[in-house]
Amino acid sequence: xxxxTAPEADPIDDxxxxxxxxxxxxxxxxxxxxxxxxxxxxxxxxxxxxxDVYPAMFVGLGMLAWAIDDAIRKGRGFGKGFAVGLLWGxxxxxxxxxxxxxVIDLFTDLGTGLALLAHLLLSIAQSLHWGLGAGxxxxxxxxxxxxxxxxxxxxxxxxxxxxxxxxxxxAGLLSPWPTxxxxxxxxxxxxxxxxxxxxxxxxxxxxxxxxxxxxxxxALRQLAGGGLIIAALLLYGVAVMPPAAPEHEVVRxxxxxxxxxxxxxxxxxxxxxxxxxxxxxxxxxxxxxVDLSIWPEAAYPFPLPxxxxxxxxxRRQIIGGNVDGPVLFGFxxxxxxxxxxxxxxxxxxxxxxxIVASDRSLQPSYDKMQLLWFGEMVPLGDVFPALRRLxxxxxxxxxxATIRGLELPRTDGAPARLGVxxxxxxxxxxxxxxxxxxxxxxxxVNVTNDAWFVGTEEPELHLRLAxxxxxxxxxxxxxxxxxxxxxxxxxxxxVRVRRDEATPGFIIAEPELREGSTFYARFxxxxxxxxxxxxxxxxxxxxxxxx
Numbered sequence: 001x002x003x004x005t006a007p008e009a010d011p012i013d014d015x016x017x018x019x020x021x022x023x024x025x026x027x028x029x030x031x032x033x034x035x036x037x038x039x040x041x042x043x044x045x046x047x048x049x050x051x052d053v054y055p056a057m058f059v060g061l062g063m064l065a066w067a068i069d070d071a072i073r074k075g076r077g078f079g080k081g082f083a084v085g086l087l088w089g090x091x092x093x094x095x096x097x098x099x100x101x102x103v104i105d106l107f108t109d110l111g112t113g114l115a116l117l118a119h120l121l122l123s124i125a126q127s128l129h130w131g132l133g134a135g136x137x138x139x140x141x142x143x144x145x146x147x148x149x150x151x152x153x154x155x156x157x158x159x160x161x162x163x164x165x166x167x168x169x170x171a172g173l174l175s176p177w178p179t180x181x182x183x184x185x186x187x188x189x190x191x192x193x194x195x196x197x198x199x200x201x202x203x204x205x206x207x208x209x210x211x212x213x214x215x216x217x218x219a220l221r222q223l224a225g226g227g228l229i230i231a232a233l234l235l236y237g238v239a240v241m242p243p244a245a246p247e248h249e250v251v252r253x254x255x256x257x258x259x260x261x262x263x264x265x266x267x268x269x270x271x272x273x274x275x276x277x278x279x280x281x282x283x284x285x286x287x288x289x290v291d292l293s294i295w296p297e298a299a300y301p302f303p304l305p306x307x308x309x310x311x312x313x314x315r316r317q318i319i320g321g322n323v324d325g326p327v328l329f330g331f332x333x334x335x336x337x338x339x340x341x342x343x344x345x346x347x348x349x350x351x352x353x354x355i356v357a358s359d360r361s362l363q364p365s366y367d368k369m370q371l372l373w374f375g376e377m378v379p380l381g382d383v384f385p386a387l388r389r390l391x392x393x394x395x396x397x398x399x400x401a402t403i404r405g406l407e408l409p410r411t412d413g414a415p416a417r418l419g420v421x422x423x424x425x426x427x428x429x430x431x432x433x434x435x436x437x438x439x440x441x442x443x444x445v446n447v448t449n450d451a452w453f454v455g456t457e458e459p460e461l462h463l464r465l466a467x468x469x470x471x472x473x474x475x476x477x478x479x480x481x482x483x484x485x486x487x488x489x490x491x492x493x494x495v496r497v498r499r500d501e502a503t504p505g506f507i508i509a510e511p512e513l514r515e516g517s518t519f520y521a522r523f524x525x526x527x528x529x530x531x532x533x534x535x536x537x538x539x540x541x542x543x544x545x546x547x
């Protein structure tokens with residue numbers, strides 16, 4: 001039986017679990033739980049680009065569920081569960097984050113050996129949240145004898161709620177199957193992932209029961225239960241997804257790509273040429289009749305005063321000549337310098353985006369709120385300013401003070417409201433909701449510079465995770481990306497237009513102007529947490545009543 005029962009003796013376990021008088025088994029058999037966890041992570045990692053074996057995610061989750069159930073049945077505690085999740089997550093990270101060594105080789109002189117070591121260490125760090133989720137699942141399952149599908153789904157929800165640098169989820173990786181993940185507008189990316197986990201646990205339980213020659217009827221019921229959950233997700237997707245045709249008013253947007261190599265903008269001598277390329281492509285897009293052109297994250301090469309009311313003219317102009325505007329562009333905005341107590345001067349900057357109108361006036365900028373760990377900020381640097389100053393003695397990037405939307409003026413109606421997500425902010429479910437609540441956008445805009453990962457699979461992975469924000473919030477998203485995947489994602493997670501060439505160019509998107517909200521945008525993950533809490537509590541009470 002797959003639902004946790006009282007701890008039972010089983011020789012298929014760690015060396016310490018084997019009876020002293022029993023015959024020694026091979027290492028593979030003795031450590032079956034660990035090998036299954038590692039294998040499950042490797043299999044799940046195959047669902048990431050470029051392998052894209054999407055069904056592998058279900059198999060990998062099922063193997064993790066089996067390993068957790070094995071620990072529960074043998075009376076293990078939080079520590080053994082944590083180890084299972086850590087092994088699974090590390091193995092998955094080694095596959096899913098396989099672009100990391102090449103990035104380290106490109107930007108450092110560490111060499112291949114240290115790059116591979118850094119890849120391993122990052123994969124381990126990224127797996128800590130899976131360890132916490134699995135450890136909690138084992139502890140609750142053993143301590144309160146809660147059925148595996150319930151504690152496994154809860155464990156996955158816990159894991160995906162932990163902060164991480166490159167957070168990927170089962171639902172996010174399967175977003176190229178948009179019909180399967182439409183329930184994101186109700187329960188979000190994390191909730192869909194948790195339901196998938198419940199289905200996989202039921203499937204793993206059915207297979208395990210059948211293989212142990214247990215109750216075949218129970219095995220069939222478990223398999224059917226898992227299949228019904230997946231079927232329900234698919235049926236919901238079929239019910240809510242309309243044809244790929246406009247339902248609302250649209251605007252024409254040009255997504256500009258200058259093809260700037262990662263180290264190219266570091267040399268000020270290249271800045272005039274970069275600006276020329278951006279303006280040329282913008283002029284071509286405007287000739288195609290766009291209402292707005294969008295440049296990627298920090299695309300404008302010259303630093304600007306953060307609160308400047310007008311964009312520069314002359315050789316640094318954005319508007320002028322054959323460019324009429326408006327243009328939404330990313331830039332680095334310099335904050336006003338100030339003196340520290342020791343007399344030194346600190347000069348901080350914002351990773352910002354704003355819209356410049358045809359008269360060169362600038363809207364108050366949206367300043368990136370979620371800075372990337374280590375790349376843009378020092379963890380806990382906002383809590384301990386001395387820590388940030390230790391690494392950035394003359395100043396650094398700082399987050400914005402508040403979420404601010406941008407507006408696209410229209411001659412035939414009220415301005416269109418834009419919610420901007422800068423760089424990896426479009427991969428964060430909680431921040432997507434926070435931004436949505438603050439800006440109430442008609443559509444979403446992502447500006448990104450993926451040049452740091454040029455030639456790797458990271459831009460494709462980024463796109464897949466971003467698609468979940470469109471589904472959760474039911475808003476089209478346009479993504480202007482340097483050396484990545486410039487794209488238009490509709491409100492149902494379908495990629496309608498994309499461009500991933502490294503050469504300068506542009507694509508035209510037609511996002512719809514949508515109103516209203518979704519259940520997930522209003523309530524987030526709280527309803528699902530309550531459901532799991534009530535279900536676990538009900539199981540605990542039922543067990544106590546029956547003794």
